[in-house]
Amino acid sequence: MRNVIAVAGKELRHYFHSPIAYLVMTVWAALCGVIFYILTAAFVSQALRMQMMGGMGAPPMSINEFIVRPMLQGILMVVLLFLLPLVTMRLYAEEKRSGTIELLLTSPLTDMQIILGKFLGALVLYSVLVAITFLYLAVLFFYGNPNARPLIANALGLLLFGAALLALGMWFSTFTKNQIIAGVLSMVIFLLLFIADWPQNFSSSAPVKVLAYMSLSNHLDNFAKGVIDLGDVVYYLSGVALGIFLTARSVDALKGRA
Amino acid sequence: MIEVAGLTKRYGPTLAVSDVSFEARKGEVLGFLGPNGAGKTTTMRVITGYLPPSEGKIRVAGYDVVDEPLEAKRRIGYLPESPPVYPDMTVIEYLAFVARIKGVARKDIKTRVQEASEKCAVTDVARRQIGKLSKGYRQRVGLAQALIHNPEVLILDEPTAGLDPKQIIETRELIRGLAGQHTVVLSTHILPEVSKTCERVVVISQGKIVAQGAPDELTHRLQGFETVLITIEGPAAEVMEKLHRVGGVQMVEPRDAADSRTTFEVQAEKGRDVRAELARAVVESRWNLLELKTSGMSLEDIFLKLTTKDVSEDSVARNQPSALLEGLHAEADRSEQH
Structure with a gap:
């Protein structure tokens, strides 16, 4: 555990010594802000209109349903597909390029300690991003009365979604010495996984159903609604496990060659 | 360990x-x-x-x-x-x-x-x-x-x-x-x-x-003979013949010649020091002996001998370092001076 933390600390240090952490955080905070503003403004004008029309019988509009859900499910998810590769692309590619991989692999560390350390470092940076999002959402409590409980599910969903992407991105980073290639590869694969459920709209054959199950976006539905479904949790955790397992295999293969 | x-x-x-x-x-x-x-x-x-x-x-x-x-x-x-x-x-x-x-x-x-x-x-x-x-x-x-x-x-x-x-x-x-x-x-x-x-x-x-x-x-271990370098002032052909006749000498080759001085490389049987006899032979013939020294096989020669296939045994024995090795020599000398 001590070794895992040492490696994780090193990764975090790299993120914050380089512009990467600041770039990712700034982009994220700015986009969150814009999206949050637009959704809130739309919500307010909609609510006013309903009030003027005197819709007394209609149920009150839900803040969770009109602001939080579209923010997480619709938009930020897509942003993550492009932002998280920036976080993971350097994890192994940079060590391979600079030769420091030789230091790590000849130290008394197991491969798994190195992998978990790297994953943990990336996860901590990502948790900061999630925290930023929820800082915005916290504003809602001052001016409205959103339901707090679904937010827990929302946060958990966002974390799990990101964790799966990070683990897979780390795997892609073991393929090459070139960070850009690792990053672009991650983006493409993430995007494909994201749209894997689209064929569902016009077909319902078995392979299409499998594809739809694999889709990253499908499993965020429940979380975005505020529901924690065990199946979805298992889905994202398997994504994390798969990413870590494949990274381990890839590092093994790395050693067999030069 | x-x-x-x-x-x-x-x-x-x-x-x-x-x-x-x-x-x-x-x-x-x-x-x-x-x-x-x-x-x-x-x-x-x-x-x-x-x-x-x-x-x-x-x-x-x-x-x-x-x-x-x-x-x-x-x-x-x-x-x-x-x-x-x-x-x-x-x-x-x-x-x-x-x-x-x-x-x-x-x-x-x-x-x-x-x-x-x-x-x-x-x-x-x-x-x-x-x-x-x-x-x-x-x-x-x-x-x-x-x-x-x-x-x-x-x-x-x-x-x-x-x-x-x-x-x-x-x-x-x-x-x-x-x-x-x-x-x-x-x-x-x-x-x-x-x-x-x-x-x-x-x-x-x-x-x-x-x-x-x-x-x-x-x-x-790798050197099969002793090498001596000798510089003599005298008629080169005669000197060479005389050196050849010294006991234990297997080969004599001129290496350098300037005016009447010639440097010869003499190879003798392994383990036999022929320097004293060479000196006596030269002096008896009333030529001038200017320099006499043994020349061991350097690590460079061994290295070349061991690692190069296309370099003939002969050129290794003759102490002819390649340009590359000369460069290394020069580098070593430089570092020595500091």
Whole structure:
């Protein structure tokens, strides 16, 4: 555990010594802000209109349903597909390029300690991003009365979604010495996984159903609604496990060659 | 301390190292000598556990590097060909990180970092970012990294590559200072380095060991005759004939001629010192003897002899170093003057 933390600390240090952490955080905070503003403004004008029309019988509009859900499910998810590769692309590619991989692999560390350390470092940076999002959402409590409980599910969903992407991105980073290639590869694969459920709209054959199950976006539905479904949790955790397992295999293969 | 037995390493169909066996005893400095691409780096990478061997057994401090990799790695300090440093870290941060992953106890990290940076003379740049340091400093930070956990075994891959002559001298002194407390294996393709730092040499060429032993021992074993250089003022043809008739002399060849002076290379039977008889012969003929000296086979010659196939035995024996080796000589001489 001590070794895992040492490696994780090193990764975090790299993120914050380089512009990467600041770039990712700034982009994220700015986009969150814009999206949050637009959704809130739309919500307010909609609510006013309903009030003027005197819709007394209609149920009150839900803040969770009109602001939080579209923010997480619709938009930020897509942003993550492009932002998280920036976080993971350097994890192994940079060590391979600079030769420091030789230091790590000849130290008394197991491969798994190195992998978990790297994953943990990336996860901590990502948790900061999630925290930023929820800082915005916290504003809602001052001016409205959103339901707090679904937010827990929302946060958990966002974390799990990101964790799966990070683990897979780390795997892609073991393929090459070139960070850009690792990053672009991650983006493409993430995007494909994201749209894997689209064929569902016009077909319902078995392979299409499998594809739809694999889709990253499908499993965020429940979380975005505020529901924690065990199946979805298992889905994202398997994504994390798969990413870590494949990274381990890839590092093994790395050693067999030069 | 290090036992390598029957090490073979293949990269796919290419054979990088073939059936290499050697041993490094506790506290000695073992030189790994060979031309570029001979398999030095591969061998070192297998010893450090970075690459798995295709065949063979490697034990470091009694631990098999394949079966008990963590125990073996704990006892090895390794400096790869290019120092494995993180350019965005400061020297202190970097050394502290390496100390942690090498298993130095938390309370000892500070003192170990201090000691290693003093030993490798990087204390004055301790708070600078490694990426902003010169090549020489970076190399020394790499060396400090290898020493940080006070390992029993040090594996140094071309530790002086890319340094200036002054730094080369300092690094060699540092390495010699490490002998005794640590077992050191260093690789190089620079010959003077071996005779200056190593007690024992393993010469490797095309993935195979071609010779091993102390530098002097190798010289002695490989040279089949004694060579004397003699400079004489007199009629060259007659002198040559006369020298030939001296007992034990097998071959006489003119090497240099200026005015009436000629330098001859005389080869005599192994173990026979013909200098006194040569001198007497010259003086009896009333020629002037200007210079007389023995000429041993240098490490360069041995190296060439062992590692080059297309160089004929003859040219090696005649002491004709290639332009490359002359360059190395010059480099060594330069570093000597500092």
